[in-house]
Amino acid sequence: MKKDVAALMTVFLLAAALLISGCNTPRFIKKAEFKETDLIVLTFAGPVDETWAGDSTNFTVNEKPDPDILLDIRSVGLSADQTRLTIEFSEPINQDQPHQVIVKEVLSEGKNLGTQTISVSKSYFGYIFGIFLGALLIQNFVFSKYLGLCVFFGTSQKKTTAVGMGITFTAVIVFASFMSWFLYQFVLKPYRLDFLQIIVFIGLVSLTVQGVDTILRKINPGLFKAFGVYLVLVIANCIVIAVPLILADNEYNMIESLMLALGAGLGFLLALFLMSSVRERLDFADIPVSYRGLPIAFIVAGLFALSFMGFSGMSIF
């Protein structure tokens, strides 16, 4: 029974991944990539005409969201074997945005291959890994967005509870944000009901928790006992509602939203683990009476938040 479910899930995920990766048709422009801060390099399948390439009016480049704003091209250079073309801009370009390059009337060995369009973006793997690491460390939901603090202080007194809560939370948030992504993209948006997203997401989260509770109780009582109390506490956590809202705002696709949810869950687990490690030791420390318990925990959380600020502004790829 459990194996069947796992197999079904794998098949479903694989099919979805295939659908998203799409079908790449072979083209004359083989590759387009960013170089340094102000260069885009195009690689062609065959040699192109030198005089055609020397004319920079044959190329227009814009950021994908604003097709009206054309970027200023300073020069266009061709490599010796005439297959690599370097477009240099007069200002550094924002490489976090995908760019669109339109190449007019490509001339290759006397033949006109027509106008071609290609989009340039950073490597997709790096992008989704960036989302994951961003949610985990750089924009950690507890330490830099100050979300989910109630549950965070409530369950970080002991390491075992903290880890139990963290793992339960990660499992629930991945499932819940997948469901809300699906509902948002395929139900709310097409029917223009996206202004109701908060209500719908709240319902979905509690539905997920209730469903996991019911099913786990029967299928895996051991795990249910371990999750036990925390499962209900997840409803009271606002990270679990923040993640679907962020997904809806940023129009993430399925893989990106799974990465964000996973990052948020593991980030919460990390925060809980760090905090509980400190609080276990605080029990033996000589703290002034008025600071014992919650006040010192708040101070420790503030110190953690300060140290997590060290991650801010980092970019990995």
Added chain:
Amino acid sequence: MDPLYIKLAFGGLALLASIGLFFGIGLALAAHKFAVEVNPKVEAVKEVLAGAQ
């Protein structure tokens, strides 16, 4: 009022109601299918206890 908004409102009502009904029935079926037998004595003992905590 703009008929578009009225259409949107009633469409949304119907849609959300059907989603709610769908998931509600789903949960009910799940609760039925994955029902766990609870020893009735547990409840009985809980009833008798003082229950201050």
